[in-house]
Amino acid sequence: MRTALKRRNVLHAAWRHCNAVLSxxxxxxxxxxxxxxxxxxPPIPLQHRDPFTLLIAVLLSAQCTDERVNQVTPALFRLASTPAAMAELDVEQIREIIRPCGLSPKKSRAIKQLSEILLAEHNGRVPADMDALERLPGVGHKTASVVLSQAFGVPAxxxxxxxxxxxxxxxxxxxxxxxxxxxxxxxxxxxxxxxxxxxxxxxxxxxxxxxxxxxxxxxxxxxxxxxxxxxxxxxxxx
The missing domain is CATH 1.10.1670.10 (Helix-hairpin-Helix base-excision DNA repair enzymes (C-terminal))
Known part of the structure; x- marks a missing residue:
């Protein structure tokens, strides 16, 4: 009798533990x-070749799906896949390609400007530094964190x-x-x-x-x- 009661108590305690809110x-x-x-x-969902193309893809992903970005970036990167090449494009050229991603006027200006800044201030390279990334046009804290973690392996x-x-x-x-x-x-x-x-x-x-x-x-x-x-x-x- 005591053994059966003890077993029931143990089972009841186990059930309560399994159904209790975890700490x-x-x-x-x-x-x-x-x-x-x-x-x-886990793979990086945005298609890219290097830190620069990842930066552009993450910037484009704001209020846009990764799938749509991956449909748009191949055409953009065929035209310009480096800061030097991107800085040579007109804003309207960039805008026409990235239009499906939404917010194209703002994003196209940011892409052009940040490419010029990378050339002028960072020798054409994406900096592996949070403050420097956040100073780039169109790059907020989230975008900078993604680039740091996925392009450079910096914990973010x-x-x-x-x-x-x-x-x-x-x-x-x-x-x-x-x-x-x-x-x-x-x-x-x-x-x-x-x-x-x-x-x-x-x-x-x-x-x-x-x-x-x-x-x-x-x-x-x-x-x-x-x-x-x-x-x-x-x-x-x-």
Whole structure:
């Protein structure tokens, strides 16, 4: 009788443990493990040849899909794939090619200007320095972080609106803005994981936890981190 009661208590405790909300360190460990299992070597989604073509592709990806950027950049890079060649083009030539990416007036001017600055101030090379990158026209913190991490291997954690949303769903940040989310994620995850983790979260979000396919209750990571979540997770926009 006591043995049966003890067994029931053990099973009940195990069930409660499996269905309890994970602590933040447990969530971090599970997320890191699961993403590494799914995407052990995540590829860079934007087609490029070198740091310069990656910089241009990331700049074009603002408010545009990677797929669309990859459709546009081959024609642009056939015409100009170096800062010197790009600086020789007229803004209108650039704009005509990149028009499908959206915001073409602003992006074409930025591409022309940053190419001229690279020639004048950096010997025609993309600098592996956050401050120098952020001073280039059209290059914000996220773009600079992507270029540093993916072109130069410098640990950086680029946070876009999609990563911002998932970090909130997984209870990793209070998510007031992407700046806070980046700071929180950098504090939680090992520095050596940042570059891969940025891509792993993006791929996971697209495949399993998009804005439409999951509301914080359906995908594997959401269900494991919050098995008792009953209502959709309300997230703050960046």
């Amino acid at each position: 933040k360190p447990e969530r971090v460990a599970f997320i890191l493990k699961r993403l590494r299992e799914l995407y052990p070597q 954690f680029a946070v876009d609106t999609h990563i911002h949303r998932l970090a909130q769903r997984w209870g990793l940040t209070s998510g007031r803005n992407v700046v806070q989310t980046e700071r929180d994620l950098k504090r939680l995850f090992p520095r050596e994981s940042w570059n891969s983790l940025h891509l792993q979260i993006i791929y996971y979000g697209r495949e399993f936890c998009s804005a439409r396919s999951c509301d914080g209750r359906h995908c594997d990571i959401c269900r494991t981190c919050y098995p008792e979540r009953k209502n959709p997770k309300q997230t703050r926009k960046a």
